[in-house]
Amino acid sequence: EPEVTQTPSHQVTQMGQEVILRCVPISNHLYFYWYRQILGQKVEFLVSFYNNEISEKSEIFDDQFSVERPDGSNFTLKIRSTKLEDSAMYFCASSVTGDGYTFGSGTRLTVV
Amino acid sequence: AQSVTQLDSQVPVFEEAPVELRCNYSSSVSVYLFWYVQYPNQGLQLLLKYLSGSTLVKGINGFEAEFNKSQTSFHLRKPSVHISDTAEYFCAVTRGYTGRRALTFGSGTRLQVQP
Numbered sequence: 612e613p614e615v616t617q618t619p620s621h622q623v624t625q626m627g628q629e630v631i632l633r634c635v636p637i638s639n640h641l642y643f644y645w646y647r648q649i650l651g652q653k654v655e656f657l658v659s660f661y662n663n664e665i666s667e668k669s670e671i672f673d674d675q676f677s678v679e680r681p682d683g684s685n686f687t688l689k690i691r692s693t694k695l696e697d698s699a700m701y702f703c704a705s706s707v708t709g710d711g712y713t714f715g716s717g718t719r720l721t722v723v
Numbered sequence: 724a725q726s727v728t729q730l731d732s733q734v735p736v737f738e739e740a741p742v743e744l745r746c747n748y749s750s751s752v753s754v755y756l757f758w759y760v761q762y763p764n765q766g767l768q769l770l771l772k773y774l775s776g777s778t779l780v781k782g783i784n785g786f787e788a789e790f791n792k793s794q795t796s797f798h799l800r801k802p803s804v805h806i807s808d809t810a811e812y813f814c815a816v817t818r819g820y821t822g823r824r825a826l827t828f829g830s831g832t833r834l835q836v837q838p
Binding site: 654 | 757824829
């Protein structure tokens, strides 16, 4: 069964550093998403991406965040200057339409 | 905007007993509804979804859910649980048809199946 692949599975970074989280969505999917889950809290929407541009973003997705689909297969989330409160599990997801999402297994980001 | 309320943060149940995990949603427009399961240290796996049609939806691992529009609920049920069903379960909603596709999640229900 096709999978959404995320790398790395765990990343530790120092506060103020830039991080890039990588995702390979399912090949025929058109919509791409990032979500995050702070430990013990609910899963929160960050951003959706369609047709090579952001289609929707939440209030969490401020200027510190950016997304890119650099080569037609990868989908990346960049955090420019990480803060302690960015520590969370970040999930990538993709879908053909809006009626079913496949999630990756997540990247656990720890900011120290 | 949509919102989701999962009324129980934890549900302990004995193996082979039935279980119901409750989910209520709020929306001014038609919605699609989903249940996801998260096993420890893993990602989110789709259990089932309601888009339209029959209000009783069957999913993987013997789970089913019933969409009740008048009560704005989408409760998840399983007639007989196994130890392996121990996990966190998330109800989620998105705007139906076109428009906002982002999922809004509930806070989750931890199902603890005891022998």
